[in-house]
Amino acid sequence: MKFFFNKKTKFKTKIINIILFLIFISIINYFFNLKYFINIFTDPINIFLNKSYSKFNNLIDINHINNDLKKQNKYLYHQLLKKEYDLIQLKKIKHDNQKLKELLNIPILTKPYTKKIFAEKLQINFDFYSDEILINKGSIHNIHEGQLVINNFGLVGQVIHTNKLTSRVRLICSNKSFISIQSNNSNIKFVIKGNGCKSDLISEILPKNINIKKGDILVISALYNNILQEYPVAIVTLTTNDYLKSRGLNYINASPLFKISELKYLLLIS
Numbered sequence: 001m002k003f004f005f006n007k008k009t010k011f012k013t014k015i016i017n018i019i020l021f022l023i024f025i026s027i028i029n030y031f032f033n034l035k036y037f038i039n040i041f042t043d044p045i046n047i048f049l050n051k052s053y054s055k056f057n058n059l060i061d062i063n064h065i066n067n068d069l070k071k072q073n074k075y076l077y078h079q080l081l082k083k084e085y086d087l088i089q090l091k092k093i094k095h096d097n098q099k100l101k102e103l104l105n106i107p108i109l110t111k112p113y114t115k116k117i118f119a120e121k122l123q124i125n126f127d128f129y130s131d132e133i134l135i136n137k138g139s140i141h142n143i144h145e146g147q148l149v150i151n152n153f154g155l156v157g158q159v160i161h162t163n164k165l166t167s168r169v170r171l172i173c174s175n176k177s178f179i180s181i182q183s184n185n186s187n188i189k190f191v192i193k194g195n196g197c198k199s200d201l202i203s204e205i206l207p208k209n210i211n212i213k214k215g216d217i218l219v220i221s222a223l224y225n226n227i228l229q230e231y232p233v234a235i236v237t238l239t240t241n242d243y244l245k246s247r248g249l250n251y252i253n254a255s256p257l258f259k260i261s262e263l264k265y266l267l268l269i270s
Helices: 011-032 034-104 243-245
Strands: 116-120 133-135 149-151 155-162 167-169 178-183 189-193 201-203 216-218 232-239 252-256 265-269
Touching: 034 265, 178 232, 232 265
Parallel strands: none
Antiparallel strands: 116 265, 133 167, 149 155, 149 265, 155 167, 178 189, 178 216, 189 201, 201 252, 216 232, 232 252
């Protein structure tokens, strides 16, 4: 090869040498099929290169597919969250409608002379009075102090203070609450007092022969202009034993018919 392409060789000589070399290669290829031998040598290289290229292309395709799948999963996840949120909202509306329907079915609403205002307990309250709640109606809604507050279970409390947009309600379990009641099994009227919202209501000292037992429902007696007469207040949880009765100490404990944590929709009566 050095002889053919020596720098000192003249240009014409180089051309002649190249032509002779090509003729020589052609003759050998004619008799020995050089292409076959060249293919034998180059095929493994082609296969290796093609495998590498295919793997590289596959990696690129897989990366694109993964990116597309991630985008689709993110979109579907957001859609799923949205649907779950809508479902929760729908269940909430259904639950709220059921509670409002129960309020509308309270028998007291059939009395034509009663003034009725729907209200909602404010769930976030920065005051620390566990025996009071705040509602979303105030003086501009014709709320006034002394107004009775009920729900579909029974008496809840009484309005003790009003602002323009909100009002404060003292619950019947407050130790400042006194309610005139009677048992649904007796016409004897007596007073029951709040004992803190973590404890039962407790009655005044009662006559020995009063007919009250555990599980009886205590209702409002004929007070408050008879608006809520015989509306439920509490359920008897404890009665005095015979030993205390013999000493003239007869009283009962009772539990309100509502749970503070479950209070939401309320009805104000006047």
